[in-house]
Amino acid sequence: MLDTTQAVRRCAEQLQPIFREQYRDSIDTCGRAKPRNPESSRRFHRAAMRTPMKGITMAQIEETAKPDVQNALVEKSLEGKVGTITLNNRAKLNALSAPLIEELIAALSDLTNSEARVIVLRAPKGAKVWSAGHDVKELPTNGRDPLTYDDPLRRVVRAIKESPTPIIAMVEGSVWGGACEVVMSCDFVVAAEGSTFAITPAKLGVPYDIEGTQSFMQSVGLPVVKEMLFTAQPIPADRALRVGLVNHVVPADQLEATTTQIAEYITRNSPLVISLLKEELHVLAEANPLTAEGFQRIQAVRRRIYDSADYQEGIRSFFERRAPQFQGR
Ligand code: KGJ
Ligand code: KGJ
Numbered sequence: 001m002l003d004t005t006q007a008v009r010r011c012a013e014q015l016q017p018i019f020r021e022q023y024r025d026s027i028d029t030c031g032r033a034k035p036r037n038p039e040s041s042r043r044f045h046r047a048a049m050r051t052p053m054k055g056i057t058m059a060q061i062e063e064t065a066k067p068d069v070q071n072a073l074v075e076k077s078l079e080g081k082v083g084t085i086t087l088n089n090r091a092k093l094n095a096l097s098a099p100l101i102e103e104l105i106a107a108l109s110d111l112t113n114s115e116a117r118v119i120v121l122r123a124p125k126g127a128k129v130w131s132a133g134h135d136v137k138e139l140p141t142n143g144r145d146p147l148t149y150d151d152p153l154r155r156v157v158r159a160i161k162e163s164p165t166p167i168i169a170m171v172e173g174s175v176w177g178g179a180c181e182v183v184m185s186c187d188f189v190v191a192a193e194g195s196t197f198a199i200t201p202a203k204l205g206v207p208y209d210i211e212g213t214q215s216f217m218q219s220v221g222l223p224v225v226k227e228m229l230f231t232a233q234p235i236p237a238d239r240a241l242r243v244g245l246v247n248h249v250v251p252a253d254q255l256e257a258t259t260t261q262i263a264e265y266i267t268r269n270s271p272l273v274i275s276l277l278k279e280e281l282h283v284l285a286e287a288n289p290l291t292a293e294g295f296q297r298i299q300a301v302r303r304r305i306y307d308s309a310d311y312q313e314g315i316r317s318f319f320e321r322r323a324p325q326f327q328g329r
Helices: 004-014 017-022 038-050 058-065 098-112 152-162 178-185 210-219 222-231 237-242 252-268 271-285 292-306 309-319
Strands: 074-079 082-087 118-122 129-131 167-171 174-176 188-192 196-198 248-250
Touching: 074 098, 082 098, 082 252, 098 118, 098 152, 118 252, 129 178, 152 178, 152 210, 167 178, 167 252, 174 178, 178 196, 178 210, 188 237, 188 252, 196 237, 210 222, 237 248, 248 252, 292 309
Parallel strands: 082 118, 118 167, 129 174, 167 188, 174 196, 188 248
Antiparallel strands: 074 082
């Protein structure tokens, strides 16, 4: 009986040369399956399933090819020059908890420092909810600013905007609140038919911060931002396309192919020029004159709101699964 490493080495030896070339990322120099990259592991696994081998049981291959990051909140992979980050906490509807965002920022940083010329940010295939937004459990109820400069949501949005690598949000399912800001802060958005986008702080009673509001303004026109913010109602993908929130809407079964094609166009172009253009657009888009007095005035209003009874009511009603009763104080 072969041990698992021997089994995988034998498997690798029996693979056709072209096949080995194609899947070389999955096999280390000793012929062991590399467990670090879940996508490579999966490709290796799928390939192994199609390859007849002697003396190797499927159980041995499956055991070795299993990704070792099953509990990761975020998965990352690199295929050619296209990096992919997958939000991977279905049980929590990919809510943007601090730990998930930590992993997301680390994955962005790793891919930015890799060969990736473009990064795709996605949820698992077939997700009903792309992300439920800020983890409501993490919104403070003790009179502290719920969206400080260092809040995980603020940090990830900054990381996306400041990354020199273009980031494409590939969306399937519904996108909520802070996740909508994350999507709208990506360089562009490709969405599956049936996706929806909702910005809900007014429904939850959360005093959204000025940096976040600016993100929305950079994505769509003022009347649309206002409608989304004031009504907190989801808008469907076809309308998101008309108002410029997304670049393309395609049937779900074409989502990956469309995104990959756009990503590949980018990989053919000059990464130096693309990062310059991204930075130029970022600097220009953020070039809003804001007076110290204007900023302080907004902070004072935000503070009154997070100290209010309505703020507590918004969060309480969410967990009690009922409509909030806002009193305006
Ligand atoms: N944070 C924490 N827990 C959440 C969140 C969230 N954002 N969303 C859902 N959950 C929890 C629910 O409390 C349930 O927990 C579980 O996930 C499944 O949700 O009762 P438990 O099982 O312990 P649910 O509601 O039962 O699932 P569905 O009926 O399928 O509805 C999915 C929805 C995404 C439509 C629904 O969960 C929902 O409306 N979630 C909140 C979406 C939202 O408004 N997010 C914006 C959060 N706020 C912000 O991002 C910000 C920055 N803000 O300023 O407001
Ligand atoms: N500058 C100088 N010469 C040019 C240019 C150009 N932009 N475009 C074409 N030519 C020359 C070719 O070198 C050929 O010269 C001739 O015009 C016919 O072009 O070999 P020669 O006959 O001496 P070609 O390619 O044989 O014609 P077509 O096959 O009909 O193709 C036409 C195209 C317009 C598709 C093709 O020429 C092309 O892709 N041109 C470059 C288009 C482009 O990317 N322009 C942007 C240039 N850059 C900028 O404007 C800026 C400001 N920038 O920062 O990059």
